[in-house]
Each structure stands twice: as structure tokens, then as C-alpha cells.
Amino acid sequence: MSELLEVQDLRIRFPAPGGGSSVPVDGVSLRLARGETLALVGESGSGKSLTALALLRLVPPPGKIDPSSRIVLEGLNLLELQGEAMRAVRGGRIGLVFQDAMTSLNPVISIGEQVRETVVAHRSLRGKDARERAVALLDEVGIPGARARYRSFPHELSGGLRQRALIAIALAGEPDVLIADEPTTALDVTVQAQILELLDALRTSRGMAVLLISHDLGLVAGRADRVAVMYAGQIVEEASTSRLFRSPSHPYTRALFGSIPRLESAVDRLVPIAGAVPLPDAWPPACRFHPRCPEVLPRCSVETPPVVPLAPGESSRCWLLVKGAR
Amino acid sequence: MTVLLEVRDLVKRFEAGGLFRGARGAVHAVNGVSFDMTPGETLGLVGESGSGKSTVGRAILRLTEKTSGEVRFDGVDVYQLSGRELRTLRRRMQIVFQDPYSSLDPRVMAGGAVAEGLEIHRLLPKAEIRGRVADLLQEVGLDPSFAEKFPHECSGGQRQRIGIARALAVDPAFLVCDEPVSALDVSVQAQVLNLLADLQRRRGIAFLFIAHDLAVVRQLAHRIAVMYFGRIVELAPTDALIRSPRHPYTQALLSAVPVPDPGRQRTRIVLRGDPPKPTELPPGCPFASRCFHPMKDARCVSERPLLRVVGGSEVACHYAEHDSLQPSVPSSPAP
Numbered sequence: 001m002s003e004l005l006e007v008q009d010l011r012i013r014f015p016a017p018g019g020g021s022s023v024p025v026d027g028v029s030l031r032l033a034r035g036e037t038l039a040l041v042g043e044s045g046s047g048k049s050l051t052a053l054a055l056l057r058l059v060p061p062p063g064k065i066d067p068s069s070r071i072v073l074e075g076l077n078l079l080e081l082q083g084e085a086m087r088a089v090r091g092g093r094i095g096l097v098f099q100d101a102m103t104s105l106n107p108v109i110s111i112g113e114q115v116r117e118t119v120v121a122h123r124s125l126r127g128k129d130a131r132e133r134a135v136a137l138l139d140e141v142g143i144p145g146a147r148a149r150y151r152s153f154p155h156e157l158s159g160g161l162r163q164r165a166l167i168a169i170a171l172a173g174e175p176d177v178l179i180a181d182e183p184t185t186a187l188d189v190t191v192q193a194q195i196l197e198l199l200d201a202l203r204t205s206r207g208m209a210v211l212l213i214s215h216d217l218g219l220v221a222g223r224a225d226r227v228a229v230m231y232a233g234q235i236v237e238e239a240s241t242s243r244l245f246r247s248p249s250h251p252y253t254r255a256l257f258g259s260i261p262r263l264e265s266a267v268d269r270l271v272p273i274a275g276a277v278p279l280p281d282a283w284p285p286a287c288r289f290h291p292r293c294p295e296v297l298p299r300c301s302v303e304t305p306p307v308v309p310l311a312p313g314e315s316s317r318c319w320l321l322v323k324g325a326r
Numbered sequence: 327m328t329v330l331l332e333v334r335d336l337v338k339r340f341e342a343g344g345l346f347r348g349a350r351g352a353v354h355a356v357n358g359v360s361f362d363m364t365p366g367e368t369l370g371l372v373g374e375s376g377s378g379k380s381t382v383g384r385a386i387l388r389l390t391e392k393t394s395g396e397v398r399f400d401g402v403d404v405y406q407l408s409g410r411e412l413r414t415l416r417r418r419m420q421i422v423f424q425d426p427y428s429s430l431d432p433r434v435m436a437g438g439a440v441a442e443g444l445e446i447h448r449l450l451p452k453a454e455i456r457g458r459v460a461d462l463l464q465e466v467g468l469d470p471s472f473a474e475k476f477p478h479e480c481s482g483g484q485r486q487r488i489g490i491a492r493a494l495a496v497d498p499a500f501l502v503c504d505e506p507v508s509a510l511d512v513s514v515q516a517q518v519l520n521l522l523a524d525l526q527r528r529r530g531i532a533f534l535f536i537a538h539d540l541a542v543v544r545q546l547a548h549r550i551a552v553m554y555f556g557r558i559v560e561l562a563p564t565d566a567l568i569r570s571p572r573h574p575y576t577q578a579l580l581s582a583v584p585v586p587d588p589g590r591q592r593t594r595i596v597l598r599g600d601p602p603k604p605t606e607l608p609p610g611c612p613f614a615s616r617c618f619h620p621m622k623d624a625r626c627v628s629e630r631p632l633l634r635v636v637g638g639s640e641v642a643c644h645y646a647e648h649d650s651l652q653p654s655v656p657s658s659p660a661p
Contacts, residue, residue: 043511043512043513044511158600188374188375188538189374189538189539189540189579189582189583189584190374190578190579190582190597192582192584193581193582193594193596194596194597197594197596215511215512216512216584217512217586218541218583218584218585218586219584220584221584221585221586221587221588222584222585222588241588242588245586245587245588255513256512256513257586258516259512259513259515259516260512260516260541260586261515261516261519261539261541261542261544261545262541262544262585262586263540263541263544263568263580263583263585264568264585269520269523270516270519270520270545271516272513272514272515272516272517272520273513273514273516273517274517276481276482276483276484276511276514277481277511277513277514292513
């Protein structure tokens, strides 16, 4: 599979109040192939959303991407692009769908116009053609009566339809990569299923790559080809979805599975992870998971674990997987 | 079997509009909900946003006033009580809210928040309060030193524990847990769920556990009531509800729950159509507009199905005896 998007050693730095800096995203590397769904999973504060924003160079100030980081879209290093060229990528070759459609849509502009604006910004279509294209996009994302709904305002739509409108906007620039950041978290489960079906169908019909960002391992199970698990600003495990769910290699991933309540098989007691998710200004030294790790070794608190390759595209950041480390 | 809580035909309407023309009409948040709870029992109340589940919890505690219906706690009609009597009763009925960020006063230290109930109800001499607060904090898994911390100094999970300690302080027999873990990270969620299970075992408190997440509810509930559009559409023992849901809405809800197992083949029911508008109370079944039951007919649109017993479950569907689908959650394959 040819790489479409490659992120190498992404590091995002925020100046800390007392001098120094905190690094909420610390050395993230990802590869995304055409037609593939990669899920980026993590708890709050793990850095997954910031990673997504960095791909569009939308890191909120005073945060900065380290110059040594690389984000390459088919040979094009996005971190070297200037103004107009980056704007063409943003919302063009890379589309973004946020969690909360109500706040990402403009409340005083009809949804059709909002789609049309993006069509005009990124395609050479104008006037009636742009309008027709917007109607077609609303139709493509499954908004019933798209032509009539063109004039609807966001508050007139249900949460599910608003999310569909947002997806239509993201598609307007004909993206090669669609980043979906918790696209269904604000929705009810029955609607959530519909939106995920839609994203999957669009990926297939358009041959897009999808970066699905979520805190919910369950949601990712049926949708992604590969999963990267983030903890405290780093990817701790990357694997094919089937391998990750069958035999997770990192203790954090294993612990996450133990703590999820299951619908189909109630356990007497969940196995929680002790403590709380650390904050970016207080990442623990060496392995960042060691204070909460049920399988911790003496060296885990003093030596940073290497990223251990397990198979092509699969790796784990853990001493347990280094031969002779115990 | 003794009954702790009886809810009969509970109705709560919010009068809407007035500010804009045409926005009038009442929102029927709760539309005739009835159930009983026994001491020490956990009843899960499940539904999507707007189903009325939180309003049921609040109306039981009189945090919002009912429109009609009856709530009896230990045989006492909660709505007949005077202010003073209600305050006494509140010692026995407590609530834990979803959002530990906004339900704690940012200027009150945790110890003060936990002590408040003890002070209001004059349950302990002043000199003993500090010691009891320390015990309560320990009971919810916090170090007693947390008494000196402000909410912003605590993590989400710690704040939720403080909220639970605060509710426990007055030694309640009944606790409404309104989405108690949905604001927490998964790894922390399990800590709080285990804590609630322990508290129930130890203290025999009855929980009305309100949540949108069926997998979470399943973990604690003895019985589950599924709400849709202000009504209970199905009420059954937890296992029966999960293994063989009878109401088409319950089936759809179950099939939509993401399961962390990519190898599992499941029947996915994708609902079409929209739920009715909250200001427009349909005369028939509220789920009729989205229902996929093969026998759905004119009766579903015109006549409201009542909750009735079908094979050990209570179901509000005219055609609950007839299979609309195979059970949507088959038993797990061997690992």
C-alpha cells in the first residue's frame, strides 16, 4: 500500500508558566495509506486531538510544532508550506470533522450555503454549479430532501443531520484524507451507528483515508483497519485492529480492556487502572505509564522504554517486549 | 417483599415558549412512568438524550416538581410533605450528579462539601464531624487529606468520589446516580463503578442508576428500564433484557452499542426516521415513526401500547409476543 500521509516524530511544545515547556504531543509517528482507516485512541489529555490539529497546522498558540517534526502528504512536507498553499490543503486535501456540530457550524448561515462556501474555496466551481455541487454533497451524506434542506439553519436540524452537514463540508474540498475527531461522541448511540456507517461508506466510495480519533475502543473495533493507542503524548502501541483486540501487547492497552464494561459478558468486577491520567506538565519520567502499570518492572521508572517493532506496522513501547529486559 | 419506592403514572410537562411566537406548547418530558424499587436494589434507567430519564430521577427527589402522578418513599407520599418534612426525608434520598466539575462549589473544600449534610441535619456534634468526614473520604477511596483540597485541585474521578462521599454522609437508603461516570475517562470509570458496587454491598443502599450507556448500566443493575420519549418501553431483569430484548427500540439500542471485538458478527439495526417532536405527543406508540417491527400497523399509530407482562419482561408493544428480530446480542463465542 502506498503511503498517503506520513507523520514523523511530531512534537508539540507549549511554553510553561514558570519557564521551560510542556510537550503534550511527544514524538508521534503515523502512516496512513489510501483507502485505509487508522484509529487514534486515547483518554482525555493523551494528545490525540492535538495531533489531529497539527496535521492541519492548527495547533492553538502559544503551542508550536518542533522544527524537527515532519508531516508529509504524498511527498509534500506540510510544515514547509506557506499561507495560501497550506490553506489549499486545509479543508481541501485534508478534511476535518469535529465532535460538536452545533459549535462548528455557523448558526446564522444555512447549511447549504456553508457547504457551497467550501466548494467555492477549494474547487473551480462558481454560481449555479457550486450550488448544485453543494446539494449533491448534502445528498451524498444522506440528508433527506437535500435540495429543500439546503436552506435549513443548523438549529433546525437534529444532531445526526447536523453531523452529516459537517461531513458534507469536510467533503466539499474532495479530500484525500478525512480526519474525524470524536465524530459521534455528542450523539445518541442509535444515531452514532448511522454516522459511522456513513463514514465507512464514504471511505469506500471515494477511496479516502480516514483518521478516526476516539476515546472509545468499542467504537473503533468494527471500523478501523489499524489502531494506534496514545497515552501521555506518545503512541504506546500500534497494531492491526484484529491483533490489538485479540492480543494487546502493551500493558496500558490490556488494562484499558479490563476496565471497559462489556454488554455481552458481565464480569463480577471490573479491573480499573489505578490513579489518574497524568497531565502534560507532569508526565512521569521514563515510561509514562509506569506509576499505574500492573506489570511494572524496576527499570520502567528509570529507563525510557524503546519502541519495539513486533511486525510490519506493529509496535509497542514497553520494556516487557524487549528480550532479556526482565 | 417490601417496597422502598413506588412511582405511579409520573408525568412532568415543561411549558415551553412564550418568548417567541409559535414556540408555545408543552414539552412532555415524562409521560406516565410507573415502577417499584425494593431496598438495596439497583434499577437501571436507560435512554437516549431527551428520553426523560434524568427528569424521572429529579421528580422523585422533588428537585423538579411533578405535573401529576404519585411518588411514595417508604409508604410516604413525597409530594404531600411540607418543606421541613421534605428536608428530613432528603436525608434518606440523595443524588450523585454527572458532572463533578459543576456540582461542587469551587470555593468549598472537599471536607466542607462532605460535612454540609451532617451540619444541615445536625447529625453529629461539631467535634465529631471532622473525624466522620475523614472516614467517609476513606470509604470512597480518598486519602483523608483530601478534606483540605478545593475541587480544582482534584481530578475528575476524585471529584466524583467527593460527590459520592457527600451523598453518603447522611446515610441514605436511596441514591439517584445520574450519569455518574459518563464524564470520566474509561480507566477511571471502572474505579467509580466498582466503588458504587462495594457501597451497595456494604450499606444496602438502593440505586436508581440513570445512564445512556447500556454496558455501564449492565454492570450494576439488577433490573433495567428502557425509556423512550418519556415512557418506559421495556422493564426486565438485566440478563433477560440484554439477552432477549422484546421491544424493537430496546433491540435497536442494544444493536447500536459498540462492542470491543472486531471479530463479532452482529445484527446491526440502523433506525430510519426521526423521533417525534417533544412538543407533539403522538396518540399511539412514540416509537412507531422509527419502528421496524414487521407487524407494525395502524393500531400502533392510534393506540398507545401499555406496559404489560410478556414472558417475564414488561413491554409496551402491541406485538411484543411476535418476534421482530432474532436476539440482537448473541452469546459470546468462545475466546
